[in-house]
Amino acid sequence: xxxxxxVLLAWMIVPLVMTVWFSFQRYNLIDPSMTGFAGIDNYxxxxxxxxxxxxxxxxxxxxxxxxxxxVGLGTLLAVLFNQPFPGRNIARVLAISPFFxxxxxxxxxxxxxxxxxxxxxxxxxxxxxxxxxxxWFADYPLASVIAIVxxxxxxFALLILLTAVQSLDHEQREAARMDGAGPxxxxxxxxxxxxxxxxxxxxxxxTIFLLxxxxxxxxxxxxxxxxxxxxxxxxxxARALLQYDIxxxxxxxxxxxxxxxxxxxxxxxxxxxxxxx
Amino acid sequence: xxxxxxRDLRKSYGSFEVIKxxxxxxxDREFVVFVxxxxxxxxxxxxxxxxxxxxxAGELDIDGKVVNRVGPADRGxxxxxxxxxxxxHMTVRQNMGFALRLARVPKAERDRKVNEAxxxxxxxxxxxRRPKDLSGGQRQRxxxxxxxxxxxxxxxxxxxxxxxxxxxxGQMRMELLRLHEALKATMIYVTHDQIExxxxxxxxxxxxxxxxxxxxxxxxxxxxxxxxxxxxxxxSPRMNMMPVTAAVVGDxxxxxxxxxxxxxxxxxxxxxxxxxxxxxxxxxxxGLHIDPAGPILVTVSLVERLGGLTLLHVKAAGDQDLxxxxxxxxxxxxxxxxxxxxxxxxxxxxxxxxQALPRPARHTLAA
Numbered sequence: 236x237x238x239x240x241x242v243l244l245a246w247m248i249v250p251l252v253m254t255v256w257f258s259f260q261r262y263n264l265i266d267p268s269m270t271g272f273a274g275i276d277n278y279x280x281x282x283x284x285x286x287x288x289x290x291x292x293x294x295x296x297x298x299x300x301x302x303x304x305x306v307g308l309g310t311l312l313a314v315l316f317n318q319p320f321p322g323r324n325i326a327r328v329l330a331i332s333p334f335f336x337x338x339x340x341x342x343x344x345x346x347x348x349x350x351x352x353x354x355x356x357x358x359x360x361x362x363x364x365x366x367x368x369x370x371w372f373a374d375y376p377l378a379s380v381i382a383i384v385x386x387x388x389x390x391f392a393l394l395i396l397l398t399a400v401q402s403l404d405h406e407q408r409e410a411a412r413m414d415g416a417g418p419x420x421x422x423x424x425x426x427x428x429x430x431x432x433x434x435x436x437x438x439x440x441x442t443i444f445l446l447x448x449x450x451x452x453x454x455x456x457x458x459x460x461x462x463x464x465x466x467x468x469x470x471x472x473a474r475a476l477l478q479y480d481i482x483x484x485x486x487x488x489x490x491x492x493x494x495x496x497x498x499x500x501x502x503x504x505x506x507x508x509x510x511x512x
Numbered sequence: 513x514x515x516x517x518x519r520d521l522r523k524s525y526g527s528f529e530v531i532k533x534x535x536x537x538x539x540d541r542e543f544v545v546f547v548x549x550x551x552x553x554x555x556x557x558x559x560x561x562x563x564x565x566x567x568x569a570g571e572l573d574i575d576g577k578v579v580n581r582v583g584p585a586d587r588g589x590x591x592x593x594x595x596x597x598x599x600x601h602m603t604v605r606q607n608m609g610f611a612l613r614l615a616r617v618p619k620a621e622r623d624r625k626v627n628e629a630x631x632x633x634x635x636x637x638x639x640x641r642r643p644k645d646l647s648g649g650q651r652q653r654x655x656x657x658x659x660x661x662x663x664x665x666x667x668x669x670x671x672x673x674x675x676x677x678x679x680x681x682g683q684m685r686m687e688l689l690r691l692h693e694a695l696k697a698t699m700i701y702v703t704h705d706q707i708e709x710x711x712x713x714x715x716x717x718x719x720x721x722x723x724x725x726x727x728x729x730x731x732x733x734x735x736x737x738x739x740x741x742x743x744x745x746x747x748s749p750r751m752n753m754m755p756v757t758a759a760v761v762g763d764x765x766x767x768x769x770x771x772x773x774x775x776x777x778x779x780x781x782x783x784x785x786x787x788x789x790x791x792x793x794x795x796x797x798x799g800l801h802i803d804p805a806g807p808i809l810v811t812v813s814l815v816e817r818l819g820g821l822t823l824l825h826v827k828a829a830g831d832q833d834l835x836x837x838x839x840x841x842x843x844x845x846x847x848x849x850x851x852x853x854x855x856x857x858x859x860x861x862x863x864x865x866x867q868a869l870p871r872p873a874r875h876t877l878a879a
Contacts, residue, residue, distance in 0.1 A: 404595065404597060406593045406594070406595050406597035407597045407598075407599060409564050409584075409591075409593070409597065410591070410593055410597035410598075410599075410658075411599075411610075412564065412583075412584050412585065413562065413563075413564075413584050413585060413589070413590065413591050413611075414585065414610050414614060414658070414662075415585035415586075415611055415614045416585075416610075416614055424599070425599065428601040429600075429601070431601075
């Protein structure tokens with residue numbers, strides 16, 4: 236076991252240490268003369284930059300909204316897809332397939348084929364009923380990104396929650412029926428508590444990936460208009476590869492690591508407690 | 513107060529009929545057991561009564577009202593499931609009070625009813641535990657408690673004891689009987705275990721392949737089985753079956769010839785049987801005795817000594833396996849040759865179609 240642990244440790248430690256190291260360095264890609272220890276300057280510039288706080292806010296908004304949409308819709312769809320209806324298997328495959336489309340492609344499809352005010356399906360639908368087409372990425376940039384990311388992650392939530400719904404003991408549901416529970420009461424008192432563990436798993440896994448959403452933003456809005464859709468991941472990218480400020484980007488990276496660890500700590504703890512039940 | 517009437521009840525899945533017309537009357541406070549081999553439709557029949565399965569054809573009356581279209585919660589029934597089906601995220605108290613909570617019974621009354629049921633079932637110390645912290649027997653009692661608090665007209669049990677070990681099963685049988693007496697309720701109980709059926713039932717309904725084979729009291733079925741299936745299914749160890757030929761047929765007795773050549777006069781009315789017809793002679797293991805002057809020569813193949821009883825598994829002429837039950841101990845050992853005598857009054861005769869020839873003398877205990 237020792238060699239594999241050593242490799243894994245190096246795999247993790249080297250980039251982490253380098254990020255921390257760079258975050259205390261003056262390091263600019265287009266100005267090799269800027270070198271040397273920067274102290275906490277990089278961090279000071281970061282926290283005094285209004286973009287940083289906006290990006291934090293955007294990150295949390297994005298993660299929170301997508302979680303609410305995917306878990307909420309995913310639970311309802313899971314219960315729906317568990318009911319027998321003609322063509323259920325085909326419907327299940329269709330509902331799950333967005334997960335197989337890579338983020339860049341789905342972002343491009345949403346941007347150019349669906350949400351574009353002139354060529355997009357939504358725009359055409361709106362004009363066909365006499366309404367003004369909406370320029371989604373200009374008027375509702377963050378909401379549009381949230382919609383795209385939710386569409387990508389809904390299948391994942393649906394998949395996990397559907398298997399959980401299927402594992403519900405049917406005698407339990409029948410017992411509830413005998414006890415006088417209608418469909419809504421069965422959902423609230425039997426299905427939802429049964430799903431709580433699976434919902435916890437979905438939230439944890441999705442959060443880890445949603446904190447680092449990048450491709451969708453890069454392809455559709457490039458963080459704009461202004462900083463309306465800049466999340467932490469995009470801010471780091473912009474610092475490093477648009478402003479060539481590796482030191483500042485590394486400081487942002489360290490903040491992202493800390494943020495991810497805080498979230499992970501609470502999530503793992505709450506999931507571990509659930510698993511005991 | 514609850515009587516049930518089943519009139520030509522049928523259930524089909526597509527073109528496949530699983531319940532093929534069941535007629536049955538269940539009296540108030542009766543303990544009725546549906547028994548039969550697996551796949552005979554007994555659980556389906558129970559679920560049809562519960563309202564969990566739709567009734568394809570026929571009529572189900574509870575207290576004289578047709579309830580075919582009434583939902584499971586509104587039939588006034590409570591069911592105990594094989595897997596107990598307790599709600600894992602609720603405490604025992606919440607499990608038992610769930611139906612009352614859904615019915616918007618005030619909390620004080622709910623607590624009173626739950627506490628009362630917990631007292632009856634000796635569950636008071638466990639009220640705030642979750643099902644996973646309970647033993648199998650305790651979970652079973654919670655499932656029963658959940659049924660009791662609803663004060664149903666009829667209790668339905670779907671193989672409730674099959675997940676328990678043998679000792680606990682015997683104990684729970686007694687508890688259920690006690691409960692039946694205390695609650696004065698009608699109970700319908702499904703099992704594949706004929707011992708449960710024999711010990712608990714007021715009335716046994718033997719089912720096979722979606723049909724009722726016979727309905728009667730336990731001793732009625734034991735002493736007067738209507739056909740070969742019931743004769744073989746009720747009673748443990750199983751009834752011995754031997755092929756015989758009718759020799760002299762009368763209204764009070766039928767003389768039959770065994771494979772070995774001996775003749776026995778069995779008290780039964782011959783009916784349409786003609787001399788020379790092939791019949792089946794059924795004799796329960798306790799109807800055979802060791803008798804040095806007996807007509808049947810057998811070789812002992814296996815001896816089971818249960819202390820109070822001894823079971824001899826023997827082979828008779830024509831490779832016929834028989835079981836003999838002897839009270840107390842018996843020195844007979846395997847591979848010995850012994851002679852057996854048959855008590856003619858304990859014999860049953862079945863015709864070619866498997867139907868019993870009626871026995872003129874009813875057993876004194878068989879109602």
